[in-house]
Amino acid sequence: MKKFNSKVNIICLHGALATERQFDSLFLEGSSSFNLSRFTFHGHGGSHEAFTLESLSNQLKEFIASTFKKKEYFILGYSMGGYVAMHALIQNVIDPKGIILVNTKLDWNPVVLQNELHKLNYDKMCEKIPGFIKSLDSLHAPISAIDLLDSTKQFLASLVENRNAFNEGLRNINRPILLSRSELDTFVSAEEYQSLCRISSQFSYCSYMQAKHSFESISIQDLISNISNFIS
Numbered sequence: 392m393k394k395f396n397s398k399v400n401i402i403c404l405h406g407a408l409a410t411e412r413q414f415d416s417l418f419l420e421g422s423s424s425f426n427l428s429r430f431t432f433h434g435h436g437g438s439h440e441a442f443t444l445e446s447l448s449n450q451l452k453e454f455i456a457s458t459f460k461k462k463e464y465f466i467l468g469y470s471m472g473g474y475v476a477m478h479a480l481i482q483n484v485i486d487p488k489g490i491i492l493v494n495t496k497l498d499w500n501p502v503v504l505q506n507e508l509h510k511l512n513y514d515k516m517c518e519k520i521p522g523f524i525k526s527l528d529s530l531h532a533p534i535s536a537i538d539l540l541d542s543t544k545q546f547l548a549s550l551v552e553n554r555n556a557f558n559e560g561l562r563n564i565n566r567p568i569l570l571s572r573s574e575l576d577t578f579v580s581a582e583e584y585q586s587l588c589r590i591s592s593q594f595s596y597c598s599y600m601q602a603k604h605s606f607e608s609i610s611i612q613d614l615i616s617n618i619s620n621f622i623s
């Protein structure tokens with residue numbers, strides 16, 4: 392593992408239905424090389440504060456202001472966390488040296504939304520994956536799983552409403568962005584990322600072998616290697 396003379400600051404942003412604990416394995420293996428920091432988004436982990444794209448972007452802005460002040464930093468965002476980081480960058484409320492996206496869906500449209508809303512049906516999830524529902528109740532208490540799922544669906548709907556401005560913003564990105572994707576991810580396609588690389592030289596692409604969409608399926612050593620290559 393590459394070590395830097397002065398540790399680079401990296402803010403880790405978790406995905407939907409998760410908390411900052413999603414990065415426990417990365418913190419365990421990567422803290423010797425990077426100065427990693429994290430927080431749990433509003434509406435998750437028991438927080439009843441508003442769970443919207445703007446509120447999460449503002450939360451990121453406030454975290455940076457209080458934690459790093461004028462220090463340089465990178466952002467690593469998994470799935471939803473990556474979208475929040477990109478939105479904040481497009482809105483000019485943050486100024487990172489670069490952003491590492493991990494399995495972040497950027498191309499939201501009505502068809503994608505309907506597919507995701509179907510997957511987030513509480514009754515069907517209780518029937519097919521009751522253990523996961525129980526884990527959500529435990530992880531996000533006192534927020535119930537059904538309330539979290541409803542908030543998540545509203546959040547995803549807002550991405551479709553915002554997509555025109557967001558897509559235009561992607562064309563004008565002025566920071567390096569690493570688009571990293573799991574080889575077996577059926578949600579984020581290789582073409583989706585590679586098309587952005589053709590639009591702007593600010594985007595670069597890499598993949599994780601034999602990994603699926605879930606963060607837990609990604610080799611932490613592969614992730615650390617991709618981070619090191621990107622920030623060096």
